Amino acid sequence: MKIAVCVKHVPDATVHKRIDPATKRLERSGEAALNPTDLNAVEEALRVKEAQGGEVVLVSLGPEKAADSLRKALAMGADRAVLVTDEAAAGSDLLGTSRALAAALERESADLVLFGQASSDGDGAVLWAAVADRLRRPLVSQVAALTVDAGSVTGKRQTEHGYDVISAPLPAVIAVSDAINEPRYPSLKGIMGAKTKPQESLALADLGVAPDDAGDAAARTTVLDLGPPPSRGDQIKIEDDGNAAQKILDLVLERRLL
Ligand SMILES: Cc1cc2nc3c(=O)[nH]c(=O)nc-3n(C[C@H](O)[C@H](O)[C@H](O)COP(=O)(O)OP(=O)(O)OC[C@H]3O[C@@H](n4cnc5c(N)ncnc54)[C@H](O)[C@@H]3O)c2cc1C
Numbered sequence: 702m703k704i705a706v707c708v709k710h711v712p713d714a715t716v717h718k719r720i721d722p723a724t725k726r727l728e729r730s731g732e733a734a735l736n737p738t739d740l741n742a743v744e745e746a747l748r749v750k751e752a753q754g755g756e757v758v759l760v761s762l763g764p765e766k767a768a769d770s771l772r773k774a775l776a777m778g779a780d781r782a783v784l785v786t787d788e789a790a791a792g793s794d795l796l797g798t799s800r801a802l803a804a805a806l807e808r809e810s811a812d813l814v815l816f817g818q819a820s821s822d823g824d825g826a827v828l829w830a831a832v833a834d835r836l837r838r839p840l841v842s843q844v845a846a847l848t849v850d851a852g853s854v855t856g857k858r859q860t861e862h863g864y865d866v867i868s869a870p871l872p873a874v875i876a877v878s879d880a881i882n883e884p885r886y887p888s889l890k891g892i893m894g895a896k897t898k899p900q901e902s903l904a905l906a907d908l909g910v911a912p913d914d915a916g917d918a919a920a921r922t923t924v925l926d927l928g929p930p931p932s933r934g935d936q937i938k939i940e941d942d943g944n945a946a947q948k949i950l951d952l953v954l955e956r957r958l959l
Pocket residue numbers: 707708709710726736738739742760761762763790791792793794795796798799802815816817818819820821822823824825826827828829920922923924
């Protein structure tokens with residue numbers, strides 16, 4: 702069973718997110734990490750491989766620094782990584798991103814393609830649908846439990862009212878929720894071994910994607926304006942000069958919140 706896992710290199714959760722006012726894009730030069738629910742997708746792929754044998758290949762579109770995140774997933778146990786990295790891909794919206802990733806996935810022709818449910822920066826929870834459509838493969842999203850048989854896959858899909866149980870023939874695309882498993886921590890052996898695992902870096906041209914089919918040139922969406930959320934008039938800022946806890950308690954009592 703060949704399993705491809707799409708993983709995204711995102712700004713670290715602890716970093717204050719900043720929008721570049723000139724490009725209206727998220728500033729991505731700071732600390733970054735593997736997107737949290739993509740760890741669940743990697744974990745699930747490893748479990749399927751452990752049960753059935755095969756290969757787990759990571760696929761990502763991002764800057765060269767995304768290789769750091771890929772190494773973490775390799776350290777968890779993935780076999781190899783493919784990073785699509787190209788200046789011409791900067792500014793890709795959903796269409797350009799899905800085009801480049803679908804081209805990389807076509808090249809892999811995996812039996813199963815796994816995604817995390819949503820990225821922590823874009824939070825669209827939609828890329829997998831666009832990729833599945835381009836690959837013309839069935840899709841099950843928001844999957845909280847997965848069973849893979851010889852020719853089919855069954856996902857327990859979380860909904861507002863309970864669960865749907867959906868089967869699809871392989872090859873298929875699955876987006877997993879963070880309820881599906883507890884991702885493993887990489888072992889020291891895994892971390893050392895990750896350095897020697899194959900990591901391929903591809904340009905758009907290597908995938909037959911023309912430079913004007915991705916990036917700014919192909920974007921069908923334009924960010925018109927961005928701004929911080931409106932501030933709340935009743936906000937009070939408490940500086941901690943040693944007795945912040947008392948000040949908070951006084952405020953809570955004053956407002957009769959306790
Ligand atoms: C006008 C415009 C310009 C943009 N410019 C940039 C830019 O310069 N750089 C940039 O990084 N983003 C840019 N974006 C955002 C980019 O288009 C989205 O990140 C992308 O479409 C994925 O959407 P999402 O982040 O909402 O992912 P979701 O749909 O929430 O992601 C779901 C899952 O898809 C997978 N996934 C998502 N992104 C990737 C990826 N890149 N590689 C592998 N797997 C992935 C992961 O498994 C993830 O959990 C831009 C968006 C717009 C509208």
